Amino acid sequence: MTEVDVVVVGMGPGGEEVAAQLARAGLRVVGVESRLVGGECPYFACVPTKMMIRAAHTLAEAGRVGELAGSADVHADWAPVAKRIRDEATDDWDDTVAVRRFTDIGGTFVRGTGRITAPREVTVSTSDGEQVLRARRGVVLNTGTDPAVPPIEGLAGTPFWTNRDAVRTEEVPRSLIVLGGGPVGCELAQVFARFGAQVTVVQGAQRLLPRDEPEAGELLTEVFREAGIAVRAGVTASKIEHAGDEFTVHLGDSETLSAQRLLIATGRTVDLAALGVGAYGVDESARTLAVDGRMRAADGLWAVGDITGEGAFTHMSMYQARFAVADILDRHAEPADYRAVPRVTFTDPEVGSVGLSEADAKKQGLTVRTGIARIPSSTRGWIHKAGNEGLIKLVEDADAGVLVGATSVGPTGGEVLGALAVAVHAKVPTATLQQMIYAYPTFHRAIESALADLG
Numbered sequence: 312m313t314e315v316d317v318v319v320v321g322m323g324p325g326g327e328e329v330a331a332q333l334a335r336a337g338l339r340v341v342g343v344e345s346r347l348v349g350g351e352c353p354y355f356a357c358v359p360t361k362m363m364i365r366a367a368h369t370l371a372e373a374g375r376v377g378e379l380a381g382s383a384d385v386h387a388d389w390a391p392v393a394k395r396i397r398d399e400a401t402d403d404w405d406d407t408v409a410v411r412r413f414t415d416i417g418g419t420f421v422r423g424t425g426r427i428t429a430p431r432e433v434t435v436s437t438s439d440g441e442q443v444l445r446a447r448r449g450v451v452l453n454t455g456t457d458p459a460v461p462p463i464e465g466l467a468g469t470p471f472w473t474n475r476d477a478v479r480t481e482e483v484p485r486s487l488i489v490l491g492g493g494p495v496g497c498e499l500a501q502v503f504a505r506f507g508a509q510v511t512v513v514q515g516a517q518r519l520l521p522r523d524e525p526e527a528g529e530l531l532t533e534v535f536r537e538a539g540i541a542v543r544a545g546v547t548a549s550k551i552e553h554a555g556d557e558f559t560v561h562l563g564d565s566e567t568l569s570a571q572r573l574l575i576a577t578g579r580t581v582d583l584a585a586l587g588v589g590a591y592g593v594d595e596s597a598r599t600l601a602v603d604g605r606m607r608a609a610d611g612l613w614a615v616g617d618i619t620g621e622g623a624f625t626h627m628s629m630y631q632a633r634f635a636v637a638d639i640l641d642r643h644a645e646p647a648d649y650r651a652v653p654r655v656t657f658t659d660p661e662v663g664s665v666g667l668s669e670a671d672a673k674k675q676g677l678t679v680r681t682g683i684a685r686i687p688s689s690t691r692g693w694i695h696k697a698g699n700e701g702l703i704k705l706v707e708d709a710d711a712g713v714l715v716g717a718t719s720v721g722p723t724g725g726e727v728l729g730a731l732a733v734a735v736h737a738k739v740p741t742a743t744l745q746q747m748i749y750a751y752p753t754f755h756r757a758i759e760s761a762l763a764d765l766g
């Protein structure tokens with residue numbers, strides 16, 4: 312039995328941050344990680360997928376030369392992408408540097424799978440057996456999520472991909488069926504299509520990116536279809552077969568789709584029972600672990616990141632980390648505020664949003680006014696021409712005269728979102744936004760046109 316101040320189970324972005332800050336503050340901290348310190352984001356998610364996207368979008372830009380600047384002879388090659396992911400992003404999926412960063416500031420690292428076995432007690436299964444850790448102040452969970460694999464007949468046991476396989480691939484499949492049209496499915500569908508795969512997205516919901524405004528998902532569907540990516544929305548797979556080098560996906564009774572690879576991108580799952588949170592009296596059958604504004608799930612138990620269900624983003628995990636650290640160190644902090652959470656899906660066009668959608672604002676009983684501007688109709692969009700698809704949508708609480716939500720789709724939609732995130736976060740009056748000067752001819756100047764709809 313080892314006794315310390317805090318045990319952090321799971322060293323994703325937030326857990327790494329909590330563990331490091333507490334160690335720097337002089338606490339005795341043990342960090343427990345079963346796979347790689349840094350978590351999903353640097354090894355299997357944000358960073359490698361954004362490298363894939365950067366490469367894929369470069370190909371698309373080269374493809375636009377014909378319309379704008381002459382001609383270009385482009386040959387796609389996955390080898391530099393795979394090499395960059397292996398060498399630059401993941402160090403060949405080796406976390407030696409990240410572990411050292413933590414131990415150099417006084418943290419103790421244990422490689423293994425942690426499970427809460429009593430309040431303030433974690434038992435870690437390691438390659439050498441079990442280790443029991445007692446945490447005087449408590450336990451912080453940052454164990455993230457795993458890909459959710461739907462219970463479709465025939466799927467289990469087939470060599471399907473999740474994001475973890477897709478980022479490790481050394482070659483582009485000839486053809487790919489993507490099950491799920493959320494951010495993971497959309498980003499990866501476009502990457503592999505731009506590298507030459509024949510791609511079909513099968514999306515159970517009625518549109519792509521259903522968490523975003525309908526206008527965004529509809530626009531992305533148009534862009535995908537124009538690029539030859541088939542989008543099947545509102546359908547689900549009834550049965551899956553794999554034989555030889557081919558998957559067959561049955562849609563309903565009569566239709567089938569075939570492809571060399573199948574990517575499962577149907578969301579994420581958390582197993583609270585496996586983490587043993589029941590020892591704290593917490594409901595282990597819940598889908599996520601509810602926390603308060605200080606990230607407390609129970610007395611002596613904190614959680615940060617995807618496990619809390621407050622939006623699965625690296626920036627959310629890092630944001631929540633600061634509240635857990637403040638609470639553990641007895642420092643005063645206002646509770647976490649989720650009014651203005653920004654999120655960007657890095658397709659081309661990028662789809663960024665912040666705060667409430669129009670539908671959610673109405674559900675909250677607000678008097679809603681919306682404004683919309685199309686990027687191709689803006690001066691910059693018109694100049695940009697090839698690849699100029701996009702829009703700005705604003706959602707105003709008309710009684711308060713402030714924006715409560717906004718969407719920015721476009722070639723730099725995620726960057727334009729920055730201005731809108733400030734407006735929602737700081738509750739800048741709509742009248743003040745309308746008086747602002749927007750540089751000509753920028754993409755963000757389309758915000759001014761959308762504001763004109765708000766009177």
Ligand SMILES: Cc1cc2nc3c(=O)[nH]c(=O)nc-3n(C[C@H](O)[C@H](O)[C@H](O)COP(=O)(O)OP(=O)(O)OC[C@H]3O[C@@H](n4cnc5c(N)ncnc54)[C@H](O)[C@@H]3O)c2cc1C
Binds near residue numbers: 345
């Ligand atoms: C393909 C893809 C692309 C994404 N792109 C973006 C993006 O561009 N921007 C963005 O903001 N977000 C993105 N996300 C989401 C982002 O990856 C997560 O929100 C982020 O990793 C934060 O997760 P987390 O802090 O909850 O922990 P995670 O990163 O999930 O890490 C949790 C860690 O806990 C470990 N662990 C789990 N159980 C145990 C246990 N019992 N004992 C010990 N260790 C354990 C795991 O091995 C893992 O390393 C993407 C996700 C995916 C799947």
Ligand SMILES: NC(=O)c1ccc[n+]([C@@H]2O[C@H](COP(=O)([O-])OP(=O)(O)OC[C@H]3O[C@@H](n4cnc5c(N)ncnc54)[C@H](O)[C@@H]3O)[C@@H](O)[C@H]2O)c1
Binds near residue numbers: 577
């Ligand atoms: N750029 C980013 O910030 C980024 C990128 C990727 C992922 N993420 C985050 O990671 C998390 C996981 O992303 P995701 O896209 O896997 O999950 P998601 O839950 O956002 O989307 C999954 C989609 O799959 C569909 N689906 C579910 N079951 C299905 C089935 N059986 N057949 C067909 N479709 C089905 C759903 O309708 C849903 O739209 C999200 O919270 C996301 O925000 C963020």
